[in-house]
Amino acid sequence: MTQHPQHIGAIYSVVPGFEAELAYELGADSALLAEGLLATQAPARPVAWAQNIWLKPEIIPIASIGQAVKELKARGRNWASLSYHLHRRTRLIQDQLPKVSAKPLVFPTPAPTAPLGVFMLLEAGTLLASARTSSPFVGGEPRFVENREAPPNRAYLKLWEALTRLRRHPQPGETCLDLGASPGGWTWVLAGLGAQVVAIDKAPLDPKIAALPNVICRQESAFALDPASIGSIDWLCSDVICYPDKLFEMVERWRASRLVKNFVITVKLQGETDHAAVARFAALPDSRLVHLHHNKHELTWVSSQEALPEYL
Template identity: 50%
Template sequence: MTFDDHGDALPIDYDTVHIVGRAHQRALIDELEHRGSRVTAVEGDRVHARGVPGVAAWADNSWLAPAEYPVASIGSAAKRLKAIQRNWHGHHADHFRRAGLIADKLPTIRFRPLVFPSLPPTAPLGAWSLVARDRMIVSPVCSRAFADGQAVFVEDRHGPPNRAYLKLWEALTLARTWPGPGNQCLDLGAAPGGWTWVLAELGATVIAVDRADLAPAIAGRPNVTTRVGDAFGVGVDDVGACEWICSDLIAYPDRLLALARYWSEAAPNANIILTVKCQGTVDPGLIAAFYAIPGARLAHLSANKHELTFFRLGNGGPPEAARV
């Protein structure tokens, strides 16, 4: 038996499978329906959709080329997966023992935590799921190269004052670019200083704005300038040319939209990374307004809570993030 064609693929009624945590499932479904997709099934943390294929902002990972195959035996399932490509991550809600026996026959992949700064893995990582004893979903193409889309880092438990730095580490990793010596960064909503710490560690100069004080160890760094006050009142004339505009401000989404619009126009060549804090039900119309900003992309990062990360990058990326 050979697996170099799709001859025995089962009929499916979806073009994309999105993986999403329970807390963001409603937001993901609203996002998909708003863009014209139809949700054909919700099975645990899998959402199957048809209509407008592609990455979704709220998804932890989007399986972009799904197919279903019969599983006649453990050996034949493993043989099929290996015939398609080398690297797979199994994502199962059931049939763990049988799935484990299939996985045992696949090449072992060590998912080593990333050391920041570094680029995301380049090897394609497929996802497969034994959705019934005799049936599996297989997607060689996924939006993210991390197991289940979760970026895991070797953490720094001493430098940063909180764990918010992980959000910027992940955003910059997906951005595949980061500031360095000679770059000026604006960090809005900077206290207590996790993001400022990331930018300063990279060697950039940072203007950190917050109503609250930054941790003294961060505020006192030679490449950090602090401003205490309303971050919404800071404009390009106050800070001069910045290559990077970062914001982790807690504010209503419409204010953050206005902020993203302002900085996108006022600093057309800057890279922008901005957290879109959401509250309860997410208005897909408001999310669409973020997408309307030229170059905008949105992603739910592993380190994000009920929030999305807005990117407007000179390099057009990250490809893991959704765009219209």
């Protein structure tokens, strides 16, 4: 354990492998609290590279395991724990708290609404706990019962996660444009929800997905599309592989058209992370930029004309 500061405004757990990105995003105010945990004096704010955020951390002196359990129960019902040391003591506390279900979700079951707290022992007699965290999923990791037969690849898990965290998804009859749709995992998700999907890719879709009754395929470039030629749409989804700047220009064109109600856009970041491009997406109004548990070296930008959850 590293030295812990006197006052902690928020704690951010790092997306594994992206420590430098989170440190960059949080700036000079952040300090390493333990492996994979950065603390700030400033209050919590949404950031892209955190897997989970402790929204109101408290340092709580405890004289016994029983007292730790009492203190936690007084603050909230559901708790997950982290242990970097004092593993047995941490487990003894966790075992006396209600069990938190980590059962995988069956999409589109809504995400849990009950707050989930997190605690760890700084020392044998000192708890660090936050009854509120940014994610209702243990460790900030939503898991799903996977479909290993119907979708043509595993990309569908990203869209399942984005829609689950957004707490909203396309409804039957709503219109979706799926850019960079091949081989068709996202189109499969959207069509499965009953939406009308126009799938755009330079490559063909898997024939099984292309044959779905509510799917129209267009083999062309996503960047050449003129929003006015498409008209108003409920969902614009993009998983196109391209440089972030080129994607940003395209997103700006669609935003300016005001024809799109909801966006779910993958921002691909090959090689060195382009911090300036990430910051440009993060600064767009009415939107959130997050690293999904199912994202690799990429982020997901979502935006909506309706109110968004403060933390996805």
